[in-house]
Amino acid sequence: MIAEEFKRMLGQKSVIREIAEYGAVRAKEIGSENVFDYSLGNPSVPVPQAFTEKLMELAKNPAVHGYSPSLGIDSVREKIADSLKQRFGMPYRKEHIFMATGAAGAIAHALRAVTVPGDEVLTFAPYFPEYVPYVNQTGAVLKVVPADTENFQIHFDAFRRMISPKTAAVLINTPNNPSGAVYSEATIRELAQILQEKEREFGHEIYIITDEPYREIVFKGVEAPCVAKYHPYTITCYSFSKSLSLPGERIGYVAVNPDCPDAELIVNMCGQISRGIGHNCPPSIIQLAVAEVLDITADLSVYETNMNILYDALTDMGFSITKPGGTFYMFPKALEEDAVAFCKKALEYDLLLVPSDTFGVPGYFRIAYCIPTEKVKRSLAAFRKLANEYQL
Amino acid sequence: MIAEEFKRMLGQKSVIREIAEYGAVRAKEIGSENVFDYSLGNPSVPVPQAFTEKLMELAKNPAVHGYSPSLGIDSVREKIADSLKQRFGMPYRKEHIFMATGAAGAIAHALRAVTVPGDEVLTFAPYFPEYVPYVNQTGAVLKVVPADTENFQIHFDAFRRMISPKTAAVLINTPNNPSGAVYSEATIRELAQILQEKEREFGHEIYIITDEPYREIVFKGVEAPCVAKYHPYTITCYSFSKSLSLPGERIGYVAVNPDCPDAELIVNMCGQISRGIGHNCPPSIIQLAVAEVLDITADLSVYETNMNILYDALTDMGFSITKPGGTFYMFPKALEEDAVAFCKKALEYDLLLVPSDTFGVPGYFRIAYCIPTEKVKRSLAAFRKLANEYQL
Structure with a gap:
């Protein structure tokens, strides 16, 4: 068996x-x-040394090892929401934040919240190959839109041909692994415009699930727009793995656009989804430690x-x-x-x-x-x- | 959507x-x-103070925060296998161990490895209510065998009536939440004997998935038998949450009985299952720290x-x-x-x-x-x- x-x-x-x-x-x-x-x-x-210091300070206190609430530790969610609000000028509150075990965990929850088996999720080549098991194990189906090999933005003609009433979400990754491309504001605007047009045509919302572990690694002269600003139905999947150089500690979050009418519902649903996939929150001490260094990076x-x-x-x-x-x-x-x-x-x-x-x-x-x-x-x-x- | x-x-x-x-x-x-x-x-x-000391020592070294291999850190798996081997006299090797985010994570993997949608998983009342989402979100179906209210062992007559060719696994919890009962050797022997009889009758193996977060909390004069000794198709799901008092750090493991012909296969499959549920290993630093205190408890x-x-x-x-x-x-x-x-x-x-x-x-x-x-x-x-x- x-x-x-x-x-x-x-x-x-x-x-x-x-x-x-x-x-x-x-x-x-x-x-x-x-x-x-x-x-x-x-x-x-x-x-960063500041992270190490906070971690050692926390380790002294045995009380830090207690259960985390299923959505994440309240104070941590609040600090993350405040940081996003300040940085992007959007009204994030802790109710929009779900703590996850890295971007992989965040995507696992986001996908289950807004797709049902049989739905299609579109992604854009070149794409992170783990998207195949991430999506397919939910029962949804991953479809790959061919690459724009000119500049590794989005091949919109191909996208328009592939989007259909079965499309529940598009899964994007900017800054991108493997191309290093950062989606421009024009790219994100056009993506959002097509989605909104298709939402009206199909009569249902289409989510952007944006995988952003490289958000802090953007080079001189390049702007990385905040994707959520352009589409209300956006779920941002963030990881501290690269920004703080701690990929083994499995820490990240889901942030649902405050403008999404179902934002709080989706966060609460993530708590239910966790029960079935055995996630039960990222480690408490690591949640508490990253919350102290939100505005610095390695x-x-x-x-x-x-x-x-x-x-x-x-x-x-x-x-x-x-x-x-x-x-x-x-x-x-x-x-x-x-x-x-x-x-x-x-x-x-x-x-x-x-x-x-x-x-x-x-x-x-x-x-x-x-x-x-x-x-x-x-x-x-x-x-x-x-x-x-x-x-x- | x-x-x-x-x-x-x-x-x-x-x-x-x-x-x-x-x-x-x-x-x-x-x-x-x-x-x-x-x-x-x-x-x-x-x-335990020894855990805190190890954790602080590890925290000093930034290299501990790197990615863990998908089955867990090799040295950690090896130490756990050695400890089980010494304690229970069974030939555990690291190939039988998969590191998981607590017992919840371990059960999520074990269930997916040995059931397919539509299969039945039997558990025994009284049972931990989270078993319902744990099992049902895999696509398998949880069936509850009524309680033996005499002494909270197993109601074998009811069990015999409920086991069927659709039964892929039984999920047990000893020492038990909520009854505090520890399954006796007689109970486990009888359970194993029925399973082996039914395996012959149905022509397929039936796994015991044994949820053991309370293994170290056994009172004077009571013996808690090692379940795996009695049935080759046993998958033990362990958590350090209670033994070390760190439920928030999400650390445990799957140990597949070395006598199970598919033991190494199941462990490797757990690595694949992880990709779809976004688990990607328990936190590295916590893996390394518990491996240093395997033989002590709070x-x-x-x-x-x-x-x-x-x-x-x-x-x-x-x-x-x-x-x-x-x-x-x-x-x-x-x-x-x-x-x-x-x-x-x-x-x-x-x-x-x-x-x-x-x-x-x-x-x-x-x-x-x-x-x-x-x-x-x-x-x-x-x-x-x-x-x-x-x-x-």
Whole structure:
């Protein structure tokens, strides 16, 4: 009576895992400092000292380990609402906030609140591949809108063809993994306008579920608009994993647009959804600790430094790249049509890159440049040799 | 497009919540020290000092906040397996352990691994009411076997009548919330024997999912047998919430019986199940901290002290009670047929008790005696007055 659905998932070969395994073997042979591992989106900068201090202070008090209310600790929700209100000028209150175990937990709740089995959820390539199990295990169906490969905004023609009365939500990710693109105000306005037009046509609301773990990693000269401002039916899924460099502590939240008529209902429903998926709140001590450092981040500047070094060097070599507006990812065009073959070739130069097929677009590759800057610099010679193979 | 299933759950009135709300109002009127709140199973003893020290030591190192592998941190799984092996003499290895966010998270994974929608899961009254959403949100159906009100072991005649080819698993809880009963070796042997007989008859395995957050709270002279020893298809769901008094930190594990032919498969499947329910591991720092204190507990002796005081005094007053073997619960017979009416009467004496209907048995009430001993002593006069109302 083993559930075949999950057993089958184990059989699926993951290219990322294959690359990571190769990297581990290679690291033993030549030392990990000589393997340029650009495969994983694991923050490389330390958690802020202020967080560590708050955590140690809290740890002294055994009372912090008690049960959290099912929607999250009241004072924490209130501080998050205040911070959002101040930052975005929107009337967030604690009633709009549900504490979740990172963005994954937030999305799991948001999806269950506003879809029923059989509904369609649209997302836009390139997209985070975990969206497939996130959506499909709810009983809804994920449909992927092909990429706008010009600048990795939204391919609106394709979107208009795919949206239908079955569309309950669109799941977006800006700043984007893997492209590094930040959706412009024009993109978000157009998305919201189409949704509102289709809502009238179909006679039901269509939610934006916006996955925003990279909200704080936005580069100079780039504006990341607040998505919720443009569409009342917006559920923001936030994670502190990247902003505070603590992905293992599983902390984030759902923030429902205060302008959404069902905002408080959705937050309360998240508490009910939790009961069935065994979530029962993020860890109490971590909730309390992040609430004390809401307005600071880890020193994220290294990501922009790395981006500039790589972008300048790789474009000089002849790579074609949409310049990232944020995140710690870059998404250049591969130097041959088959991105998997290209990334396998890169392994010969100890460059661990991820082919774009994983993200729903053929012919590109992802560089996750959350690694030390000195290593980025040392990797350029390897990229140079790789480019030479293709007569660039 | 709000999911009506979860919206509907919000409409359900909870007697426990009503009692708790009354208690909060009353505490403002007469002071919380004068309200005898026996309604909540919230550990009252502090986390062990050794845990606090380990946590503070870990907090100093920013590297602890990195991603955990999806099955849990290897070294943590290994230490848990070693501890189980030593304690129960069974060949547990890390491959049998999946780290989960408390027992709720563990049960959410175990249920999804060994049931498919439409399957039946049997549990035994009295049972933890959250089993209803835990099971029903997987698509399986929870069926409750009536209680053995003699001694709160298992009503085997009723069980034999209810088990069917659709039964994929039985969900047990020993030591038991709310009865405080510990299943005897005879009970577990008989349960296993029936399951093995029915497995042959039906041609498929039937899992025991054993929910064991109270495993460490067992009173003098009582043996709590290791359930997994009696049935190969056993999945143990453990939580550190009560043993270490840290229910808010959401830490526990799934341990699949090493004798189960699919043990490693089930653990790996839990990693896949996580992707859809947004779980992604318990917090890293908490995983690492509990792994350092596996063989100690909080000072749990107060629960036995409280049990003895209450049991002696209440039986003297004429209450009929099956003496608890563990936990911090007691489940006396109510003094009138309608347990809800009885618990409402108790409120007049500022005693907050939970009627047994919530747990699938009429005519009893639950005392959660995880409160300070001096308060237990002061509450006896109130119980006396309540008993007097019924001419006891």
